[in-house]
Amino acid sequence: MRGAQFRVRLGWLWAFVLCLVGGSGWVAAQDCDFAAEPLRIGVLAPLSAPGAVLSGTQVQWGAEYAAEQLNADCGISLDGVNHRIELSVGDSEGLPERGQNAVEWLIFENEIHALVGGYHSAVALATMGILQQQQIPTIFANPWNDNVTMNGILPYGSQAPRVSVHENGLDYIFRISPSFSLAVPVVSDWLAAVGVSDVVIIAENTDYGVPIALKHQEELAKRGIPADIFHIELGTDDFLPLLSRIFARPQVPGAILAEITGETTLNLTHQMVELGLAPSEDTICIIDEIAYASETYWRAVPDGNYCTFVRDGTIPPLYTALTDQVAEAYFADFHEEITSYALSAFDALMLMADAIERAGSAEDGAAIVRAIELSDIELTTGHYYFAYGSHQPELADERAWLWHQWPEPIITVMQYFEEGQRGPDAAVLWPPQYQTHGTSYVEYGERPPE
Numbered sequence: 001m002r003g004a005q006f007r008v009r010l011g012w013l014w015a016f017v018l019c020l021v022g023g024s025g026w027v028a029a030q031d032c033d034f035a036a037e038p039l040r041i042g043v044l045a046p047l048s049a050p051g052a053v054l055s056g057t058q059v060q061w062g063a064e065y066a067a068e069q070l071n072a073d074c075g076i077s078l079d080g081v082n083h084r085i086e087l088s089v090g091d092s093e094g095l096p097e098r099g100q101n102a103v104e105w106l107i108f109e110n111e112i113h114a115l116v117g118g119y120h121s122a123v124a125l126a127t128m129g130i131l132q133q134q135q136i137p138t139i140f141a142n143p144w145n146d147n148v149t150m151n152g153i154l155p156y157g158s159q160a161p162r163v164s165v166h167e168n169g170l171d172y173i174f175r176i177s178p179s180f181s182l183a184v185p186v187v188s189d190w191l192a193a194v195g196v197s198d199v200v201i202i203a204e205n206t207d208y209g210v211p212i213a214l215k216h217q218e219e220l221a222k223r224g225i226p227a228d229i230f231h232i233e234l235g236t237d238d239f240l241p242l243l244s245r246i247f248a249r250p251q252v253p254g255a256i257l258a259e260i261t262g263e264t265t266l267n268l269t270h271q272m273v274e275l276g277l278a279p280s281e282d283t284i285c286i287i288d289e290i291a292y293a294s295e296t297y298w299r300a301v302p303d304g305n306y307c308t309f310v311r312d313g314t315i316p317p318l319y320t321a322l323t324d325q326v327a328e329a330y331f332a333d334f335h336e337e338i339t340s341y342a343l344s345a346f347d348a349l350m351l352m353a354d355a356i357e358r359a360g361s362a363e364d365g366a367a368i369v370r371a372i373e374l375s376d377i378e379l380t381t382g383h384y385y386f387a388y389g390s391h392q393p394e395l396a397d398e399r400a401w402l403w404h405q406w407p408e409p410i411i412t413v414m415q416y417f418e419e420g421q422r423g424p425d426a427a428v429l430w431p432p433q434y435q436t437h438g439t440s441y442v443e444y445g446e447r448p449p450e
Helices: 004-017 053-072 096-109 121-133 180-193 209-222 240-247 263-275 294-300 321-334 340-359 365-373 397-402
Strands: 039-045 076-078 081-083 085-091 114-117 138-140 173-175 199-204 227-232 255-259 284-287 308-312 377-379 382-384 411-415 427-430
Touching: 039 053, 039 096, 039 340, 053 085, 053 114, 053 321, 053 340, 076 340, 085 096, 096 121, 114 340, 121 138, 121 173, 138 340, 180 209, 180 308, 180 397, 180 411, 180 427, 199 209, 209 227, 209 255, 227 240, 240 263, 255 263, 263 284, 263 294, 308 340, 321 340, 340 365, 340 377
Parallel strands: 039 085, 039 114, 114 138, 138 173, 199 227, 199 255, 255 284, 284 308
Antiparallel strands: 076 081, 308 411, 377 382, 411 427
């Protein structure tokens, strides 16, 4: 079975890990006799303003934690020789041009064999060209824009930017985070189910915020729910003028949906709460997964009880022993709940290591790509495989975003209903099969059913 040998190694490693002292300090399991040359993998993350620094730190930690575990088990074996994994981290700052500079530095100065991570869609879109041109196998862990995977088979303008000049149509870019087309319908279905009459969408003015706001508007319209869109710049501190305009409407909206990444989300939420706009008896508050990091959330939004948030990735009731292990190690290091950003980065590096080992080479990018396409492995957030790629190219244009896309990420809507509540204790509201508290929404000021 594909990936079976790697899973056996991982299974032994998780048992061994339990014998180690907590945190992310690792002791080599044995004398690994590593080759002189390491296997170099790049990690792309926003680690400086105006990027989402808190989330970028999680991306970096997830990849580094995975590398430490793999190196404790003698790294990656190629032709019977053990190779240590060496990570190089590039700071995108959340800006496309800085992301391009970071990736060029990783490729030409650090001579990476592969790349994982990523966070902002705009950065992913801006770096895909050079990654493709230089044949760097890439697994993006967090960007959502459909085009990150869709352009593998659809033209962009007059040219398909990721069709390799070296091999006929071979695409080096993969994604394990959801695309807009996977995530947005989940939120729209939930809003329709709870009877929301209208929505205001506040979105960042980026290649993430602009298209996802339009996708939300489109999906909500299909369900008979009108939605108005307002755009803001990342790093905005003062939302009072915008929120006052919303507050002054003849009727307050049934929901305010924020499609803003990073710390800017917390600034917006805090000001919505201070104005009494949302969450309230009349208006549902919906923000992103940064809220799951409960220590951070409650410090920034102390009165933010009853806010809902969209989570990408597995939820606590579905955690496996491996997920628990990674989450506990993160908590030991940061005293904070782990979000999917770290889990996805961990999984992306594990997927890449698995593919390189099965390809039998760190230098043959084409072989690594084909090995990724045939991935078959269970990690922290689910069972990974890729339904479409050079191994299965027949894909209808209307579902083109499934190209090199993991098709089964879990998307849920969660909600706090107690002040100071931990992220894992928040209610899972939607989809119904994942509900934890018997309700699709906890009304403002109330408690879920016992």
